[in-house]
């Protein structure tokens with residue numbers, strides 16, 4: 001864990017998004033080519049920073065940011081990869097942000113960059129030219145940090161499996177997932193997803209064949225990597241496939257693929273699909289090992305499993321799961337993979353995931369279909385799209 005983060009700013013107001021601050025610090029390490037270095041970051045109040053200012057710098061009163069570098073002098077800790085400590089007073093940051101008309105988080109970001117540059121040897125107090133050098137580097141890093149990665153709006157791909165589930169419950173021909181897919185597209189969905197399971201419990205071969213002809217946006221075939229379904233996919237030629245683990249007894253896909261444990265096998269499947277012009281997405285847990293393996297296996301996309309985030313029992317757990325997703329998406333994006341996400345997303349938890357600018361598309365099924373029963377499919381899709389802006 002390269003950023004040792006402590007928040008000792010106990011007041012409830014203003015509220016600090018700790019995850020965002022910590023992620024900024026982690027990105028600074030990456031942007032300056034030191035992903036394995038460590039730094040400690042402390043969010044403090046005026047009193048605490050004034051005490052540190054007095055005991056370490058012999059200066060009176062609080063200040064906005066302090067940096068204690070360990071990279072210089074005889075005690076250099078570079079061998080240990082520890083850059084040093086940054087302390088930020090949230091109280092001063094909040095006052096300065098208000099005065100400058102900035103959000104607290106953008107100002108915290110500025111202070112963090114400033115403190116970070118001090119840690120790695122920049123010092124604007126040394127000379128005029130050093131002040132210019134530091135200012136320029138600050139601007140460069142801030143620009144990188146605030147650069148939006150996704151230029152287009154996030155897309156919604158609707159999974160219509162549950163329409164087929166209802167049909168199969170009666171063994172009749174209604175409701176038809178093919179018709180449902182058309183309604184989703186008319187309402188603004190930019191992709192249709194179906195999972196053709198080995199046991200054909202909901203979607204049938206006929207559905208996929210018809211969808212191949214009728215879907216105007218993009219047909220994403222979710223599937224287990226079994227020979228029968230691989231052959232079917234190669235025959236149908238969907239716009240992309242998403243490989244998922246499949247167990248007969250599960251109600252829905254339970255976890256991400258263990259890509260790291262079957263890289264060779266998955267690479268062979270990916271190669272076969274790519275040879276037929278079909279890009280492959282691997283459904284993975286938000287886990288660095290799996291992202292790296294997906295890249296090695298030659299996947300074009302990863303779909304990050306949002307199930308644990310969606311099922312989290314409380315806010316704290318949800319925040320932790322969100323962090324895992326955000327950093328996995330970041331890592332995948334930086335590695336050159338295209339990033340989708342999905343599973344368990346609903347009308348309450350989707351906005352936060354949709355705001356991650358590393359993610360291109362969300363795959364959502366159950367929540368939309370459940371709402372569609374009450375308000376109609378067209379409205380259910382439009383309401384979800386409204387939350388993804």
Ligand code: PXP
Pocket residue numbers: 159161195222242244252253283303341342343344345363364365366367
């Ligand atoms: N992504 C994948 C890989 C899935 O297996 C599923 C479930 O079929 C979804 C997304 C959609 O999940 P949900 O129905 O919970 O929205």
